[in-house]
Amino acid sequence: MASEQEEIARFPSVLHPRDLAEAWTFKRLFDTEAIYVAGGTLLRTQWESGVATMPRQVIDLSSIPGLTGIAADEDAIAIGALTTLGECRNDPLLIEHYPMLVEAFKSIAAHSIRNSATIGGNIASRVGDCLPALIACRAEFEWCTGLSQLRESASEWVERLHVQSPKPSNLLTRIFLPFMNQNRTAPVKFGAYHKVGRREAFTPSVVTVAMSGSLKPDGAIKEVVIAAGGGQTIPQRMHAAEKALKGRLPDRELLIEVHGHVEKQFVPKTDPLVSDAYRRKTAANLVAAALWREFVREEGEGYGAKQID
Ligand SMILES: Cc1cc2nc3c(=O)[nH]c(=O)nc-3n(C[C@H](O)[C@H](O)[C@H](O)COP(=O)(O)OP(=O)(O)OC[C@H]3O[C@@H](n4cnc5c(N)ncnc54)[C@H](O)[C@@H]3O)c2cc1C
Structure with missing residues (x-):
């Protein structure tokens, strides 16, 4: 005779909410007995491998209208949380x-998975490979928290994850990528984005590392955001390295200093295959190498920034 868990796995009850409020209410009502499902690519592997057990109810977010698509106004590009990574990867605006x-999107899985996997699921997993890039791009996340909405930066969200768990009923609805002015200039x-796998x-x-910044007229760094993650590590901002770079023109000595800051500050998760020491060193190498490529002239003489225009 099948066990109770086997019965649930064979016959979970699938709820199809008509709108955000209904989805949120289902989650509040059934609590740990229910889970939001977007593309289902991560959850399926977790259920199949036994890392997580399938709850009695799955809340199908794809039934909610208005959660897909990419559009821009004068302030930002808005991406619906149910937009697939495949659509994001090919979007002309992005x-x-x-x-x-x-x-970052290109580096995640293969076409077949990216055609079902959503950007919202990647973010909500807390360890998705696009998260460091979203932090570096100054993305903001919009959450449905019941009767109200919460909008916060990707950076604030991950920093909070390190100290407290988010409310499981919060439902990610949109991701905003800001424009700096009405000419739609990204800030x-x-x-640079780098992902190292096995x-x-x-x-x-x-390890995944993402970095982006702006420059002063003299080519020195005006401000920079650096985020590191990868594996099962919730991404972290590399604040000490960012501070060291601010207002300065990177040279060899500064890169050595930045390397040291990243290696010291990054606290990755370890596993039997890859140690945390290896991940720390790799992150530091990736950040220093990205800065080197960005700021050292190709012919190897002197220093100056190559700008993205
Ligand atoms: C073969 C394979 C390779 C993969 N390779 C990679 C890789 O290289 N890099 C990588 O980062 N990931 C990888 N993944 C994991 C996964 O495909 C991605 O993280 C994907 O983006 C998850 O999206 P999803 O829509 O399938 O999420 P789901 O599996 O539906 O959900 C994932 C989690 O997010 C929650 N969730 C989903 N949407 C929302 C929402 N809108 N609001 C609140 N919570 C939500 C769910 O409750 C669940 O906890 C891989 C998966 C497979 C099967």
Whole structure:
């Protein structure tokens, strides 16, 4: 005879909310007995591998209208949380204004998965590979919290995750990527995204690093955001490295200093295959190498920024 868990796995009850309020109410009502499902790509692997057990109710977010698509107004690009990573990867607005983010989408899984996997699911997993890039791009997340909405920066959200768990009923609705002015200029002038896995492609991350910033007229760094994550690590801002870079023109000595800050500040999760020491060093190497490529002239003489225009 099948166990209770086997019965649930075979016959979970699928709820199809008509709107956000209904989805949120279902989650509040059934609590740990229910879970939001977007593309289901992560949840399916967790259920199949036994990392998580399938709850009695699954709340199908795809039934809610208005949660997909990418559009821009004069302030920002808005991405619906149920937009697939495949759509994000090919979107002309994102390719034009946020190429670094597109690099991150390209690095996640393969086409077949990206055609079902959503950006919202990647974010809500807390360890998705696009999160460091979203932090570096100054993204903001909009959540349905019942009767009201909460909008906060990706950076604030992950920093809060390190100290407290978010309310499980909060439902991610949209992701905003800001424009700096009415000419729709993204607030970054240089940027880089790097993911290191245990093989070249189609691989889970060991370390992901994203960085972006703007420059002063003399080419010195005006401000920069650096985020590191990968594996099961919730991304972290590299505040000490950012502070060291602010107002300065990177040179060899500064890169060595920044390398030291990242190696010291990054606290990754370890696992039997990859140690935390390796992840720390890799993150530091990736950040220093990205700065080197960005600020050291190609012919190797002198220093100056190559700007993204
Ligand atoms: C073969 C394979 C390879 C993969 N490779 C990668 C990889 O390289 N990098 C990577 O980052 N991931 C990878 N993944 C994991 C996964 O595909 C992605 O993280 C994906 O973006 C998750 O999106 P989803 O819509 O499928 O999420 P789901 O599986 O539906 O949900 C994931 C989590 O998010 C919650 N959730 C979903 N949407 C919302 C929402 N709008 N509001 C609140 N909570 C929500 C769910 O309750 C669940 O806890 C891979 C998965 C597979 C199967």
